[in-house]
Amino acid sequence: MGNIIATMTLPSKPIGASRVTLSQLMHPDQANLLGNVHGGWIMKLADEAGALACMRHAQCKVVTVAIDSMTFREPIKIGDLVTFNAVVTYTGRTSMEAEVNVHAENPVTSERSHTNTAYLVYVALDDEGKPTEIPQLMAESAEETHTLTQAKERQGRRLKEKRIRESQ
Numbered sequence: 001m002g003n004i005i006a007t008m009t010l011p012s013k014p015i016g017a018s019r020v021t022l023s024q025l026m027h028p029d030q031a032n033l034l035g036n037v038h039g040g041w042i043m044k045l046a047d048e049a050g051a052l053a054c055m056r057h058a059q060c061k062v063v064t065v066a067i068d069s070m071t072f073r074e075p076i077k078i079g080d081l082v083t084f085n086a087v088v089t090y091t092g093r094t095s096m097e098a099e100v101n102v103h104a105e106n107p108v109t110s111e112r113s114h115t116n117t118a119y120l121v122y123v124a125l126d127d128e129g130k131p132t133e134i135p136q137l138m139a140e141s142a143e144e145t146h147t148l149t150q151a152k153e154r155q156g157r158r159l160k161e162k163r164i165r166e167s168q
């Protein structure tokens with residue numbers, strides 16, 4: 001008799017339940033040579049916000065497996081309050097995509113700008129550090145269904161690019 005592989009389907013969770021907001025004041029030690037915020041800080045904090053949203057969804061530790069290219073529309077200044085709004089937008093068996101929207105606000109003038117949107121992929125890990133199954137996402141509106149469809153297409157493109165890279 002062949003091996004029986006037990007699979008357990010976890011209950012789906014709404015997209016909104018994963019939502020995380022992280023805010024941080026930008027300090028002088030985060031400056032680049034031009035005196036604006038170093039892009040690397042923004043990437044690090046976007047990665048943290050995305051990971052938190054995925055941990056909230058999967059309720060376990062996660063590691064970053066891919067980060068899509070990041071474009072900064074305008075500089076973020078020292079003294080700005082930067083907010084990262086992260087939400088899970090795709091779930092595979094063990095992988096998740098988080099969308100992270102970054103806004104910068106001058107706390108004195110309240111001037112606020114959307115500086116960029118980042119997409120990052122994480123893998124859920126069990127206690128032994130192995131990829132582990134996660135709950136699926138549940139769309140609760142037509143807009144959320146659209147969000148899930150677009151995220152699935154992005155993940156499809158990433159995996160296609162990965163296959164091409166690995167075949168070279």
Ligand SMILES: CC(C)(COP(=O)(O)OP(=O)(O)OC[C@H]1O[C@@H](n2cnc3c(N)ncnc32)[C@H](O)[C@@H]1OP(=O)(O)O)[C@@H](O)C(=O)NCCC(=O)NCCS
Nearest residue numbers: 063064065066091092093094095096121123131158159162
């Ligand atoms: C993430 C890691 C555990 C995956 O292990 P693995 O043995 O390659 O596992 P798999 O090939 O089964 O991939 C796991 C999932 O990630 C997805 N994945 C793998 N590479 C991917 C990529 N480049 N882009 C998007 N998704 C990817 C797979 O499709 C799979 O998803 P699914 O289970 O939802 O179908 C392993 O690659 C790792 O430890 N990487 C280093 C992570 C790290 O240290 N991050 C911090 C960066 S410094």
